Amino acid sequence: MKLTDRLQQWGAPHPFFTFEFFPPRTDQGFENLLSRIARLAPLGPLAITITWGAGGSTKDRSLDLAGFSQVEHGIDTVLHLTCTNMVQGTVDDALRSAKERGIQNVLALRGDPPRGSEYWIPTDPRFVHASDLVAYIRSHPEFGSHFCIGVAAYPDGHTDSKSSELDFQHLRTKVEAGADFIVTQLFYDVDNFLDWQKKVRAMGITIPIIPGVAPIQSYASFARMSKLCGTRVPPAVNDDQKVKDYGVELAIETCRRLTTEGGLGGVHFCTLNLEKGVRRVLEGLGWSHQSVQVVNKIIQESPSDTDNSHIPPDLVITASEASHLVERPTTPRSETGSIAPEPATASRGTWDDFPNGRFGDPNSPAFGALNPWDGGGLSVSDGIAQWGHPKSIPHLQNLFLSYLNSKIPTTPFSPETLSAESSSILPHLLQLTRRNWWTVASQPAVDASPSSDPIVGWGPRGGYVFQKAFVEFFCDKSGVEWLRKRVQERDSALITYYAANAKGDLLSNVSEETRNAVTWGVFPGQEIAQPTVIERDSFLAWKTEAFATWAQWAVFYPPYSEERRLLENVRNERWLVSVVHHDFKSPEALWTFLSEE
Incomplete structure (x- = not known):
């Protein structure tokens, strides 16, 4: 289903959320990501988005991953598509493959210049800006009516932009070219976002805006991502677990403000292919389907004359109360009784809690993660x-x-x-x-x-x-x-x-x-x-x-x-x-x- 139609039909008693994943670099990481998506799917995301490597460098894996979430779990999938190193035939092939997999949503991006390039140089003069890609898809006789098209926005400013005014102009051009919804790059300054959103609406742009949120995983990875994306960095904390805890609390507060003060219907989680952070955020918010099931169970099992209205909905379920909903980790052991390495098929969300850059575990879906929207260098x-x-x-x-x-x-x-x-x-x-x-x-x-x-x-x-x-x-x-x-x-x-x-x-x-x-x-x-x-x-x-x-x-x-x-x-x-x-x-x-x- 088209994402805009799904948004109109959203009837859950809480705001919607979407998950973003990128194709892992290793085969085992890819297989483990499939298991991770299978565990996250029951939380009830509105949609899943899959990133696209510059020039189609992850084309097959991106399409396979998008098809898996679309077909195996029935979750509407948004496929990222970039202009970088893309020619018309490559774009058509990607769109046709997506259509064959039942995918009806794409996020049209210009893409950042490949490392080693001073400026972004189009391979095909028809695809210079993301707006060109939007206009091409929208006017195409085979794809124009099939796809719901999203575009990116940058509340903290694009790293290549010369001014905020140019950012707003580019966004308007993409919307006028036929965009149906907006997904923002991640940010941590909610006040700045709310001000940015007012300016966008004042321009007459009325299509849905889905803000990007990323729970902080470690201070080093957070600082690296913030540098690549141009986001503002909170003070450092010299304790990875406290950083993760702070990241969860910050994401919860951010989501609450966005959906109350900002009046937004939901948020987009940049997961970096990790699991535990977004689980904790959703549990803290009480937004997941599993959280709602627990709430309903509490109400159903309560005496009919008991007044539960005094229980704040966002406090009914906590991470510890919902722990039975998460598969508990077990310690695998070898035949000699010693602790064995983590099996590749382990169904758990905590074994790669502390990703360590390029030297992380290659079996982790998050192995080698940098900026999933390309860029760097x-x-x-x-x-x-x-x-x-x-x-x-x-x-x-x-x-x-x-x-x-x-x-x-x-x-x-x-x-x-x-x-x-x-x-x-x-x-x-x-x-x-x-x-x-x-x-x-x-x-x-x-x-x-x-x-x-x-x-x-x-x-x-x-x-x-x-x-x-x-x-x-x-x-x-x-x-x-x-x-x-x-x-x-x-x-x-x-x-x-x-x-x-x-x-x-x-x-x-x-x-x-x-x-x-x-x-x-x-x-x-x-x-x-x-x-x-x-x-x-x-x-x-x-x-x-x-x-x-x-x-x-x-x-x-x-x-x-x-x-x-x-x-x-x-x-x-x-x-x-x-x-x-x-x-x-x-x-x-x-x-x-x-x-x-």
């Missing part, structure tokens, strides 16, 4: 200002050394300044980089540091965190051969490694099914949490992204230039290597092993 001018004009291997080596010495704030592989955690092993990283092994990721060994530690701590307070030391770097083939020989000579079962090149060659001493938790935490009253896992699928997913980064960096420079030839040659000739030392009680073990004799 520096512009050409900003990148060249920081990274200069590398024309030789020594130039590149000096660039990585400059980053480690805090002379430049980023590299193409490290979008943020060097962390305090990495600073603790800085001499070792410098030593490797001077060896022409250019480090791009690392962590020190940690043995039972308090979870409140300001440098390595994470998760709720009162716990202890552990880490195995690891390092990832780019080196030439001789470096890979040195590492292989070193492992064989030492016969060290405590060292595991992966090495791969852009062509797809893979070398490793790790079996395909091995899962290596390199970060874990022990917290009061909880199972052991393992937010950081390095194994084959996660390494290969990162390898693809890492070598694509070399190619994207190369296009900063003119064709046939020395800089581009250098970067393309490095991409073709270097290897990405990941090394883990499993003795987390010996802080120097990894670095001693990697030192030259």
Whole structure:
């Protein structure tokens, strides 16, 4: 059904809500997301939206995911569609595939410029703006009457916009082109949104507005998302669990204000493919179908002469009272009785509570999440200002050394300044980089540091965190051969490694099914949490992204230039290597092993 028709028919005693998901990078993550959607579907979302990678990079997975929620669960699905790298035939194919799956809703987006582009450049001159995509779909004889079309809006301003006036003009153009509803980018400043909404309505725009809300998962991920989306950031809290609790409370208060002061019929949850946060928000609001069922059960079981009107609807059900509605986690055990790794098919919503960037669990649906609406990376001018004009291997080596010495704030592989955690092993990283092994990721060994530690701590307070030391770097083939020989000579079962090149060659001493938790935490009253896992699928997913980064960096420079030839040659000739030392009680073990004799 079209989303606008569904909105008109909404008859629940609470505001509606929608969920947004993105196609996971790994096959297991995709399968686990299907299970996650199956658990969230009974909460009663009005619709589900599925993001679309730039240029159709996630085309098949996006369509499969949208078809699953549409067909298997009967939930109306909104498929994101972008202009980036899209030509008419690609757009038609996507729309036709969506139609065949019974999908009647699309969210038409321009899409952000691919990393490595100074400006957004259309592949097809007919698709320059999102309004062009809207107008094309609306006027198409096959699709015009079939699809309900949504567009995006940016209450805090688009990151590329020169002024708020231009933002409003672009929104008006998209609506005039035939848009049926508006979904906003996420925001946290409700007062600013309410002011923005008044201005939109004053322009004569009357179509439904669905505000985007994202429960905060951790301060690091929140700050990264806020930077990408241009949202305003509340003060930091140095406790991941408290950040999540604060995020739930903030989302509840935000939703209440939007639906009361703002008069909006509902909200759109950007889930980042996580489950627990949105569950807690809906339970706190009393909006989910399961919450309503509990309320009805309480009323039905109450004596007929009992007055329940004094019970505030939003307090009838709490997270603890609704706990029986959520499948309780069990601790899987191996045949030897020890705790076994989380099974891929585990039906629970808490095992990836603390996502840890690209080093998260590859089985998690949220693995590798950044900005699901695309974007990220520096512009050409900003990148060249920081990274200069590398024309030789020594130039590149000096660039990585400059980053480690805090002379430049980023590299193409490290979008943020060097962390305090990495600073603790800085001499070792410098030593490797001077060896022409250019480090791009690392962590020190940690043995039972308090979870409140300001440098390595994470998760709720009162716990202890552990880490195995690891390092990832780019080196030439001789470096890979040195590492292989070193492992064989030492016969060290405590060292595991992966090495791969852009062509797809893979070398490793790790079996395909091995899962290596390199970060874990022990917290009061909880199972052991393992937010950081390095194994084959996660390494290969990162390898693809890492070598694509070399190619994207190369296009900063003119064709046939020395800089581009250098970067393309490095991409073709270097290897990405990941090394883990499993003795987390010996802080120097990894670095001693990697030192030259």
